[in-house]
Amino acid sequence: MRKQSEKEFVKDITKMEDDFAKWYTDVIKKTDLVDYSPVKGFMVIKPYGYAIWEGIQTFLDRRFKETGHQNVYFPLLIPESLLNKEKEHVEGFAPEVAWVTHGGEEELSERLCIRPTSETIVCSMYSKWLTSYRELPYLNNQWCSVVRWEKATRPFLRTSEFLWQEGHTLHETAAQAQEETLKMLNIYIEMSENLLAIPMVAGRKSEREKFAGAKATYTIEALMHDGKALQSGTSHNLAQHFTTAFDITFQGRTGELEYPHQTSWGVSTRLIGGVIMVHSDNRGLVLPPRLAPTQVVIVPIAQKKEGVLEHVSVLYEELKAAGVRVKLDDSTEYSPGWKFNEYEMKGVPIRLEVGPRDIENGVMMAARRDTLEKVVLEREGATENVKRLLNIIHDDMLEKARKNRDDQTFVIDSYESFKIKMIESPGFAKTMWCGDEACEASVKEETGVTIRCIPFEQENLGDTCPFCGKQAKHMVYMAKAY
Amino acid sequence: MRKQSEKEFVKDITKMEDDFAKWYTDVIKKTDLVDYSPVKGFMVIKPYGYAIWEGIQTFLDRRFKETGHQNVYFPLLIPESLLNKEKEHVEGFAPEVAWVTHGGEEELSERLCIRPTSETIVCSMYSKWLTSYRELPYLNNQWCSVVRWEKATRPFLRTSEFLWQEGHTLHETAAQAQEETLKMLNIYIEMSENLLAIPMVAGRKSEREKFAGAKATYTIEALMHDGKALQSGTSHNLAQHFTTAFDITFQGRTGELEYPHQTSWGVSTRLIGGVIMVHSDNRGLVLPPRLAPTQVVIVPIAQKKEGVLEHVSVLYEELKAAGVRVKLDDSTEYSPGWKFNEYEMKGVPIRLEVGPRDIENGVMMAARRDTLEKVVLEREGATENVKRLLNIIHDDMLEKARKNRDDQTFVIDSYESFKIKMIESPGFAKTMWCGDEACEASVKEETGVTIRCIPFEQENLGDTCPFCGKQAKHMVYMAKAY
Numbered sequence: 001m002r003k004q005s006e007k008e009f010v011k012d013i014t015k016m017e018d019d020f021a022k023w024y025t026d027v028i029k030k031t032d033l034v035d036y037s038p039v040k041g042f043m044v045i046k047p048y049g050y051a052i053w054e055g056i057q058t059f060l061d062r063r064f065k066e067t068g069h070q071n072v073y074f075p076l077l078i079p080e081s082l083l084n085k086e087k088e089h090v091e092g093f094a095p096e097v098a099w100v101t102h103g104g105e106e107e108l109s110e111r112l113c114i115r116p117t118s119e120t121i122v123c124s125m126y127s128k129w130l131t132s133y134r135e136l137p138y139l140n141n142q143w144c145s146v147v148r149w150e151k152a153t154r155p156f157l158r159t160s161e162f163l164w165q166e167g168h169t170l171h172e173t174a175a176q177a178q179e180e181t182l183k184m185l186n187i188y189i190e191m192s193e194n195l196l197a198i199p200m201v202a203g204r205k206s207e208r209e210k211f212a213g214a215k216a217t218y219t220i221e222a223l224m225h226d227g228k229a230l231q232s233g234t235s236h237n238l239a240q241h242f243t244t245a246f247d248i249t250f251q252g253r254t255g256e257l258e259y260p261h262q263t264s265w266g267v268s269t270r271l272i273g274g275v276i277m278v279h280s281d282n283r284g285l286v287l288p289p290r291l292a293p294t295q296v297v298i299v300p301i302a303q304k305k306e307g308v309l310e311h312v313s314v315l316y317e318e319l320k321a322a323g324v325r326v327k328l329d330d331s332t333e334y335s336p337g338w339k340f341n342e343y344e345m346k347g348v349p350i351r352l353e354v355g356p357r358d359i360e361n362g363v364m365m366a367a368r369r370d371t372l373e374k375v376v377l378e379r380e381g382a383t384e385n386v387k388r389l390l391n392i393i394h395d396d397m398l399e400k401a402r403k404n405r406d407d408q409t410f411v412i413d414s415y416e417s418f419k420i421k422m423i424e425s426p427g428f429a430k431t432m433w434c435g436d437e438a439c440e441a442s443v444k445e446e447t448g449v450t451i452r453c454i455p456f457e458q459e460n461l462g463d464t465c466p467f468c469g470k471q472a473k474h475m476v477y478m479a480k481a482y
Numbered sequence: 483m484r485k486q487s488e489k490e491f492v493k494d495i496t497k498m499e500d501d502f503a504k505w506y507t508d509v510i511k512k513t514d515l516v517d518y519s520p521v522k523g524f525m526v527i528k529p530y531g532y533a534i535w536e537g538i539q540t541f542l543d544r545r546f547k548e549t550g551h552q553n554v555y556f557p558l559l560i561p562e563s564l565l566n567k568e569k570e571h572v573e574g575f576a577p578e579v580a581w582v583t584h585g586g587e588e589e590l591s592e593r594l595c596i597r598p599t600s601e602t603i604v605c606s607m608y609s610k611w612l613t614s615y616r617e618l619p620y621l622n623n624q625w626c627s628v629v630r631w632e633k634a635t636r637p638f639l640r641t642s643e644f645l646w647q648e649g650h651t652l653h654e655t656a657a658q659a660q661e662e663t664l665k666m667l668n669i670y671i672e673m674s675e676n677l678l679a680i681p682m683v684a685g686r687k688s689e690r691e692k693f694a695g696a697k698a699t700y701t702i703e704a705l706m707h708d709g710k711a712l713q714s715g716t717s718h719n720l721a722q723h724f725t726t727a728f729d730i731t732f733q734g735r736t737g738e739l740e741y742p743h744q745t746s747w748g749v750s751t752r753l754i755g756g757v758i759m760v761h762s763d764n765r766g767l768v769l770p771p772r773l774a775p776t777q778v779v780i781v782p783i784a785q786k787k788e789g790v791l792e793h794v795s796v797l798y799e800e801l802k803a804a805g806v807r808v809k810l811d812d813s814t815e816y817s818p819g820w821k822f823n824e825y826e827m828k829g830v831p832i833r834l835e836v837g838p839r840d841i842e843n844g845v846m847m848a849a850r851r852d853t854l855e856k857v858v859l860e861r862e863g864a865t866e867n868v869k870r871l872l873n874i875i876h877d878d879m880l881e882k883a884r885k886n887r888d889d890q891t892f893v894i895d896s897y898e899s900f901k902i903k904m905i906e907s908p909g910f911a912k913t914m915w916c917g918d919e920a921c922e923a924s925v926k927e928e929t930g931v932t933i934r935c936i937p938f939e940q941e942n943l944g945d946t947c948p949f950c951g952k953q954a955k956h957m958v959y960m961a962k963a964y
Contacts, residue, residue: 035607054553070529077524098585103581103642145558160585161557
């Protein structure tokens with residue numbers, strides 16, 4: 001009895017116009033990024049999905065180190081008493097942590113939670129280590145997984161365990177902590193634009209939406225194909241909330257004991273969900289070139305003809321030596337047409353088709369995954385020609401994503417038009433807001449729409465809050481969100 | 483009230499001759515590699531310690547990929563029923579796992595254990611994925627942490643949580659699985675010799691000492707300064723033990739359903755403990771040059787003299803541009819003498835001292851951490867001269883470690899001389915062995931000494947087992963072990 005292969009489970013990808021959620025899960029299943037595990041809400045990240053995460057890690061790890069950060073590792077388990085030390089923090093996280101109650105055959109005297117985030121365990125150590133202002137700043141980061149018990153999960157977007165990085169820094173002054181908070185947010189924006197080709201709206205979270213325990217949370221928000229926003233990374237100014245709760249002190253310049261100012265910041269495998277929902281289409285994945293595990297696939301045409309395989313092998317070696325992530329598919333098991341479909345679905349940015357006539361003419365046919373156009377490239381200077389095209393694709397994808405976002409961004413002037421718009425063609429609503437938490441809560445309750453951020457780039461769209469009629473305080477971006 | 487700084491806790495490093503265990507913990511505390519966390523048996527890996535782990539990761543990750551392996555991520559939590567599927571495996575691991583019983587505010591219907599190793603969760607997915615021989619081999623690896631509830635712990639050597647990599651592969655034939663098992667063991671040996679400068683004894687574990695569920699376990703064993711062995715990496719041929727238990731099948735070349743042959747292999751942060759106990763001395767760490775986070779530290783002498791700082795800055799940029807991990811310490815807070823001690827303790831392989839007279843003479847004084855000798859290097863061609871010296875240091879450290887090990891390796895001919903030797907000057911005992919588990923167990927019970935491995939390089943040292951007098955079957959290495 002033959003088992004059905006994975007690929008056969010999803011014959012075709014559901015059209016996103018018909019069912020966006022199903023389109024998303026079809027894409028990730030059919031392209032082998034991820035699978036569901038036997039534990040509800042926990043996913044397995046398969047090689048192709050993990051290679052994308054490694055692309056994000058490599059970019060960020062380099063930038064973190066360039067900006068003076070060092071990697072560390074803090075324990076997976078946190079005693080309940082530590083989690084309870086910062087009041088807002090425990091209220092935010094306690095309902096969604098996993099509890100370890102037994103180690104080996106013994107019941108533990110105190111429950112331990114699996115880290116949902118590491119501020120508390122980090123602070124317990126920082127309070128032990130820090131002595132003098134001379135040791136500041138502390139600029140640490142860790143790559144790990146965290147667990148948050150979720151009821152409804154979706155691969156990459158919301159899972160009970162996910163991979164991330166979490167930065168944890170201490171500073172002498174409030175100004176330095178604020179500078180760090182924004183510096184790391186800017187590195188996230190740089191990564192989003194230069195690696196993921198995703199334009200972000202950046203700003204501050206409302207009090208209601210900020211991190212449990214933060215003074216201020218800054219966020220980057222991307223808009224998906226379906227008009228929903230995805231919170232893609234956050235950077236928190238924790239001020240002295242945790243450092244006082246954990247009694248972290250240092251001898252300051254005047255000799256007095258002071259509490260340091262703190263930040264934390266993180267992005268996760270959730271970004272991969274964003275890449276899919278911003279760029280991909282009904283044929284499958286469309287990966288931005290700098291992130292794609294395979295940037296170029298060479299498919300020889302009429303490969304049995306004399307000279308074809310030798311020619312593409314030389315081309316392959318040339319590109320590989322130049323640092324292009326290239327794959328040569330000269331397997332004979334499948335036809336070129338089958339291969340075209342396969343790599344298109346997998347989102348490989350450039351497919352190079354090379355047959356006898358191309359060799360004769362000194363050219364290569366380059367099929368762009370993003371536009372599905374074919375471009376003729378000169379064989380001479382292949383490396384430069386391919387690298388140039390990869391950069392063009394990156395720029396075009398970023399531009400297209402920006403245009404999509406802008407097309408789905410609208411200014412609203414009344415609560416009624418807001419409600420209609422959010423049903424008929426949802427996206428980012430730019431609107432004034434009174435700044436009142438009760439107003440924000442009632443809009444959320446009635447419409448499911450939340451304030452995504454108070455953007456750094458403020459515009460004056462009017463004087464009153466369209467939701468309650470009171471005096472307007474900020475311009476905000478609002479959307480339904482993942 | 484001023485808090486005591488970390489550094490003040492350990493005034494001096496205990497001499498290893500006086501108390502080896504205390505010397506070890508002094509070294510790791512004083513050089514800031516690691517700290518104890520609030521959860522008993524769990525450690526925090528600090529920046530300097532983590533940078534060493536990153537060196538190991540970088541080396542291995544490159545070699546894994548060069549040999550066709552891909553990274554993946556499997557969930558942290560494993561349902562109890564899965565852990566129970568392979569009989570030997572559950573007996574080996576169940577007594578030492580941590581159990582999650584509550585998620586959020588709900589009690590779970592089935593307990594979940596934090597992975598002590600991932601064979602069971604991996605197999606549950608492989609059984610879902612694999613369909614045909616065409617998909618084989620599966621060559622996957624993951625970098626993660628695992629938890630094993632330990633009663634007595636020591637940083638790096640034995641902790642309730644540790645970082646590691648675990649490879650999990652499937653193959654069509656038994657021969658291919660055996661080939662993979664040995665290939666990965668050889669990559670570990672290569673890493674040990676070329677990166678850590680540690681010579682390993684390699685061989686097969688006895689039945690008693692093998693991995694719970696394996697057909698055969700292969701190991702690399704290093705000898706520490708104190709004559710105890712450290713199991714430093716293992717590679718398991720799991721045969722079809724797990725694939726049958728988890729019903730992993732594929733359609734073979736003949737059309738029949740077959741069970742694949744499996745391997746798993748791993749090394750962990752334990753290796754860092756090995757590096758310390760093989761190379762370091764009473765002044766602190768001695769790091770092998772290719773692993774050292776800082777390979778060269780430049781300490782300017784009389785740095786206020788005209789031209790000194792300019793000169794060392796140029797030197798610094800030259801070395802950095804050539805890929806040397808170099809640090810320039812031109813701080814004025816501490817004297818050169820203080821800096822000498824600091825970097826010596828931290829194990830930086832080369833200290834370059836450059837003062838006005840050196841500049842005049844076109845030279846640099848290079849102080850080797852391993853031998854404590856000073857060498858004069860020409861300023862011209864500094865990069866090549868430094869790189870050459872780093873390689874010499876690596877070779878000398880490996881050779882010295884090999885000599886130390888060989889000096890502590892002895893052939894024994896009677897149980898009596900074995901017992902005396904293991905107390906008076908412990909090390910590796912090379913001896914014949916009958917192959918009988920009961921004999922092995924009784925030696926362990928009486929002396930605490932275990933069979934570390936049945937080495938690939940067999941010698942015939944006699945015909946009888948010195949422990950029981952029966953016919954000898956193998957030559958083995960025996961030692962007390964961490």
